[in-house]
Amino acid sequence: MAKVAIITGAPNDQSRLNGLVLYAAKIISEENVSYEIIHVHSLPAEDLITAKFDSEEIKQANRIVEKSDGVIVLTPVYKASYSGILKTYLDLLPQKGLEHKVILPLVLGGSFGHLLAIEYALNPVLSALGASHIVNGVYTVDKQIKRIDHNAFSIQEEAQQRLKAALETFTKILKSEKKR
Structure with missing residues (x-):
């Protein structure tokens, strides 16, 4: 069975980005x-900010990525780019931490004005981490996601x-790569 690491750069559990996380988990x-x-926001803030590579929590998150065949990277758009919290975690992945993995970026923004954030901001960082197979990402506008309960979204x-x-x-x- 194929394994996927879902990395979410949502700032908290109430973010509409979590609607995308739940939907992606359901579909896969x-x-x-x-x-x-x-959930990057659940990792120790000090370990992220101070780039504590030997943190047990960071090493555990990195093992999840290492064991995966694919990675779904989710982020809100802030100031025309991916979230800083996501960047702090990506900086702690090994240099080729995404090599030989299928990657899917899912991005949530306030308007379609930042649609190119996937191509011009996120994909270059993913490529720098060794990703060579990046599936065309999906940009969703936050008004397309409604919170219907504390942790449920439409x-x-x-x-x-x-x-x-x-x-x-x-x-x-993923499945075709796994068969090889």
Whole structure:
């Protein structure tokens, strides 16, 4: 069975980005792919900020990525780029930590004005970490996600269709790579 690490750069558990995390987990589960979620905001802040590579929590998160066949990277857009909290964690991955993995970026922004944040901000960092197989990412506008309960979200149909198509492509590639 293929394994996926889901890395979320959401600042907290109430972020609409968590709607995307839950949706991605649901779809890949339906495709018979296992996953583990790394909530970067739950990692020790001091370890992230001071780049404490030997932190047990950081090493455990890195082991999740290392054991995975694919990685879904989720981030909100802040000032036309991915979140700083995500960057602090990506900086703690080994230099080639994403090598030989299928990667899918999922980004949430306030308007389509930052659509290119995937191509011009996030993908270059993922490539620098060894990612050579990055599936076309999906940009979702935050108004397409509604909070319906404390930790439940509703995603507009059009956004769901785009996300599902990307996640199905991602899992199809994962499964074909796993067979090799």
